[in-house]
Amino acid sequence: MKVLNTKPRDDGFYMPAEFSEHSGCILIFPERSDSWAYGGYKARKAFAEVCKAIAKSEKVTVCASFEQYENARYLLPDNIRVVEMSSNDSWARDYAPTFVTNGKEIRGINWSFNAWGGLENGLYFPWDKDDKMARKLCDLFDVDMYDMSGFVLEGGSIHTDGEGTLITTEACLLSKGRNPELTKAEIEQKLAECLGITKVIWLKNGIFHDETDEHVDNICAFVKPAEVVLAWTDDENDPQYALSKSCLDILENSTDAKGRKIKVHKLYLPKPIYVTEEECGGLDTMDFEPTRTVGERLAASYVNFYIANKAVVLPFFGDENDERAKKTLAELFPEREIIPIYARDILTGGGNIHCITQQIPAVK
Ligand code: KQY
Numbered sequence: 001m002k003v004l005n006t007k008p009r010d011d012g013f014y015m016p017a018e019f020s021e022h023s024g025c026i027l028i029f030p031e032r033s034d035s036w037a038y039g040g041y042k043a044r045k046a047f048a049e050v051c052k053a054i055a056k057s058e059k060v061t062v063c064a065s066f067e068q069y070e071n072a073r074y075l076l077p078d079n080i081r082v083v084e085m086s087s088n089d090s091w092a093r094d095y096a097p098t099f100v101t102n103g104k105e106i107r108g109i110n111w112s113f114n115a116w117g118g119l120e121n122g123l124y125f126p127w128d129k130d131d132k133m134a135r136k137l138c139d140l141f142d143v144d145m146y147d148m149s150g151f152v153l154e155g156g157s158i159h160t161d162g163e164g165t166l167i168t169t170e171a172c173l174l175s176k177g178r179n180p181e182l183t184k185a186e187i188e189q190k191l192a193e194c195l196g197i198t199k200v201i202w203l204k205n206g207i208f209h210d211e212t213d214e215h216v217d218n219i220c221a222f223v224k225p226a227e228v229v230l231a232w233t234d235d236e237n238d239p240q241y242a243l244s245k246s247c248l249d250i251l252e253n254s255t256d257a258k259g260r261k262i263k264v265h266k267l268y269l270p271k272p273i274y275v276t277e278e279e280c281g282g283l284d285t286m287d288f289e290p291t292r293t294v295g296e297r298l299a300a301s302y303v304n305f306y307i308a309n310k311a312v313v314l315p316f317f318g319d320e321n322d323e324r325a326k327k328t329l330a331e332l333f334p335e336r337e338i339i340p341i342y343a344r345d346i347l348t349g350g351g352n353i354h355c356i357t358q359q360i361p362a363v364k
Contacts, residue, residue, distance in 0.1 A: 002144045003135075004107070007193040013100040013107055014196025017162035017222055018307045021362040023106075024059035025308070026137060027051055028356070029072045029082075030090040031065060034124070034291045035349045037282030042345040044068075047090070048075040050306070050313055050346075050353055053339040055080050057310035058359075061140075063087060063133070085136055086129045088115075091351060093217065094154035096358035097134040097145065100195065106361055109146045109194055110134035111153040116212045117177025118152070123211060123350070124286060141360065151190055152178040156215040156355050158191070161222045164257025166197040169206045171214040178213075199257035203250055205243040207231060210299035217354045218301045220247060223265065223332045226256050231301040232266035240269065267328055270319035273300045279348050292348070304352030305329065306359075312336050315343035315352045 008014065027047060030036045036043040051060050055077070063085035064072040072082045087095075094116075097108030113131040115122035131149075138145040157172045172178070173187055182190070188200050206214025219231045228251060232244050251262045275296045283291055302325035306313040312333050316322040326338050346352050 001139045001142060004144055004146050006146070008100045008107065008109065008146055009193045009196045012102045014102075015098060015100050015160045015162070016361045017160055017225070018359055019222065019224060020162055022058045022309055022359045023362040024061060024360040025054050025306075026092045026096045026358045026360065027060065027062050028085075028087050028090040028092050028133075029062055029064035029068045030349065031068050032089045033284040034286040035089055037279050037345070037348055043349060044071070044075060046341065046343060046345045047356060049341045050356065051076055051080050053311060053313045053341060054306065054308045054357065056339075057308050063092075083140065085133065087133055088124065088127050088130045090349070091130075091156070091355050092358040093156045093351075093355045095130040095133045096137050096155070097143075098155050098158075098195070099143070099358075099360050100146075101361045101363055104363055106363055107144045107146060108134060108138040108141070109148050110138070111151055112149045113154065114152050114177065116154065117175060120177030121175075121213070122177060146194065148190075148194060154212070154215065155358060156212060156217040156351070158195070159216055159221050160195060160197060161225045161256060163225050164196070164198045165201065166191055166195060166199070167201045167203065167216050167220055167222070167228070169203045169214050169216050169219070171205045172212065172216070175213045197257065201250065201254045201256075201262070203247045205246060207299040207301050208238075208240045208243055209297045211350050215355075218299055218304050218352070219244070220251070221303050221305070221354075225258075226260040227263045227265065227332075229265045229267040229303055229328070229332065231269050231303045233269050238272070265328065265332060267302050268321045268324055269302070270300050270317040270321050273298045273317060273319075273344070273347065275348065298347050299350070300347055301352070302329075304354040306353050306357045307333070307336070310336055311339045313353050314338055314340050315346070316340040317344055317347070318342065
């Protein structure tokens with residue numbers, strides 16, 4: 001594995017869309033007791049279901065700590081690879097490499113990770129083990145790595161169509177805790193030279209109360225070039241309404257890198273979901289502070305799905321809109337099986353199925 005000091009775009013590399021073919025997927029086994037209730041007991045079961053659903057159509061690699069290695073091996077079937085690797089938590093989307101390709105070879109990008117805002121408004125400290133994972137994973141998968149460790153970025157804050165367009169949110173990428181020294185134009189420049197994109201669509205916000213500073217992967221995702229799903233509610237009294245409406249207005253007035261108008265499919269949200277006393281009671285404190293409070297609204301959204309080679313792995317919440325989300329996605333992905341996973345025990349950690357996965361593109 002070589003560390004490259006060139007830029008992906010200059011070498012002819014770009015980030016493909018998630019709906020393109022994958023060679024595999026990476027996840028990290030959960031155990032952090034101030035993120036996952038009751039030491040992650042239920043979360044591990046939910047993660048295992050996600051792994052099994054993805055492993056039906058792509059090779060899954062799970063990173064687990066020394067302490068959880070045997071348990072991971074026990075909960076996961078033999079066709080899933082488990083490797084021991086240290087981490088601070090379990091959000092592969094945000095600290096596994098972002099993979100780029102030139103169609104023949106893949107390479108990884110190592111961004112800087114600072115736990116979604118560093119000392120400004122980050123969610124835990126330290127984050128050093130997470131931040132080292134991209135390099136270790138490039139080594140494990142034997143791919144050369146672009147070193148972008150001076151630039152803070154999480155994989156969940158970007159979505160690409162593989163044809164030159166990237167979607168993100170201003171709330172996240174322009175937040176004070178990430179790259180405050182860079183202007184919006186300079187951030188676009190970095191995204192262009194690393195991901196091979198020529199057009200950024202800037203949404204203002206994401207999901208209400210999303211502790212990542214409103215990652216795009218919880219509100220909006222490409223389903224094919226020039227078509228997205230957008231998390232939606234018709235309830236104008238819900239604080240989410242104004243956020244989703246602003247995204248809709250921006251998307252409907254945008255064209256992509258190829259000049260196409262964007263078609264928006266509304267993906268109706270579940271009813272607001274709040275942290276229960278039982279869930280709160282299972283969480284350890286961090287720096288003497290509780291990480292969740294009873295009644296806190298969680299950032300639940302069906303948009304946080306993972307597009308596997310032959311399936312869409314979709315969070316379910318036990319809500320009346322679960323089946324509606326499944327139907328919407330079945331229409332948009334007629335060649336993929338929609339596999340629902342009851343994901344409340346992932347949601348309470350602060351993200352969902354997309355946030356815990358990172359795809360590796362396939363090459364010919
Ligand atoms: O959604 C994500 N990409 C990560 C969420 C992190 C939450 C930490 N409690």
